[in-house]
Amino acid sequence: MDRRRRKTRAAIFSAFEGLLAERSYTSITVRDIIERADVGRTTFYDNFETKDDLLRELCEELFDHVTSAAGERAHRDGQEGAGAPSVFLHLLQHLIEDSDNVLRLLAGESGGVFTRYFTDSLEELVSPRVSRAWAAEQDIPMDYLVDLAAGSFVEMVQWWVRGGLKQTPEELDRWYRAALGNVLA
Template identity: 25%
Template sequence: MNKKLDRRKKYTRKVLKESFIKLLAEKSISSITVKEICEMADINRSTFYTHYSDHYDLLDKIEEEITKDLSQYLNSYTFTIDEESLQMTQKLLEYITRNKFMFQTLLNKNGDPTFEQKLMEIAQSFMMKNWKTFNQVEEEQSRYLSTFVVSGAINVIKEWIEGDMGQTPKEMAVMINHFANYGVSYLDNK
């Protein structure tokens, strides 16, 4: 009996999340109602409220799930020093590709700006913990450098997502890493 209830809970949460994301792709969170989410999901409002306090809570839970999953995904890989930044960037882009619609929606103008900040924190934490380069400079410089690299990379990734991911994750990883390592001189060496 418990397995059946667990499956039902998972299904309910899944359709509520999917319905919410579809609505968020079309309009801002402030103009979405619980009623709309429930109608799209074909779920009663009382059932919605047994899982979430409101649609902002639902968004929070979706973002928590993604950031936790992304952290686990990135931490499941180990790289040699020579390949670490390229490989980590590629793995991140592969993850985004597999969850394309979710990232397109959460990083678009209707999404929650704090989600982008959460992604930055995950990437910065991973970089500062795992990359030898960041352990060789002062803590303050390391923090500024990681902020510079990660914010630039996230904005490039957003452009890539908006451009319907015309390049492969590997091509984008190479480009982002060249930008991070060589900046404007990358274009001179092309």
Template identity: 30%
Template sequence: MAKELVESRRTRYTRQAMSDALIDLLRERPLSGITVKALCERADVNRSTFYAHYDSIEELLRDIEDDAMAWVTGALDRITARPDPTDIEDDILRICQYIAGNRNHLQVLMSQKAGIDFPERLLGLIYSRRAVTDRMGAGRADPAEASRRTHFVVSGSIGLIRHWMDTDLQDSPEAVAHTICTMTMPATMTMPGTAHLPTTPIAAD
């Protein structure tokens, strides 16, 4: 866990600079090949500054992952709080927009460049939310069918998001959200207002 420091604008800036530097380095080499010296040079901070915040490169990476997981947790909480299980389009779109806005970090976290820990943590988080997975299998009287549908939707959605990032987000968040929503909703349900979502590509960072 990152060291507890009094939060300030300078502290946030320094941590962001080190996070960005680590992500940049992970695009070039595996985690095992990244040294504190290389990170500090890329982030333009000294070693004492790094160690004031973190004990290791791995701890910094976990802090980056934890920030993303915290946001996803909040998004799942909003989904489970909705009284109508079919009314999740806005939440899925918000997730896709978050991915687009944080593409540089998430492209690395979801790839093999940072190892496989983050995708596994993400899947574990989703499957641990029974209220979310129950909604994915809603409308299925057969528990086995509901379970198969849930695994298909979760794995398929994660796979689609990884493909989206691998293709440098050529599709819009709206288009990806629409595909996920139509996959997620039970076949007996329809989603109003999603037939004409825009599909124009978003601009690159």
């Protein structure tokens, strides 16, 4: 992708994020986005087929960035295990560092729109951490447990945001892993 196209897409993403912080997703029009981004309608449609397509790409970019940064940080700090920080702690720390984006969107009027995207992006991070042995022993499908673990994490983050981020990432990590007990390996 050339530099001009990257700048245009960045302007559209920025305009869209700003609008999402101010009002609900359903009340935002393509016209609102192009006016704020200062681009033409044709330029918008050269980059995105629909407003929904823009939302999907924004979520993919934000959530992929957050989950990959958490995974890289966990890998850099050493493998999870006795005494090593969990990938969930790293994810919470990254969310707090990047709170202007993901946390703001999750807490805004359109927070519900982002819940499914965030849950989906977490499933890849959560999946290898779900205990396959325990799932088999309990005769519970893995896809159900992965969705449960990812959804629980998202719900915890939304609870944390609604409460004003009073707890530390370390506290939330401990609570999350304790609550999911045998589900996580």
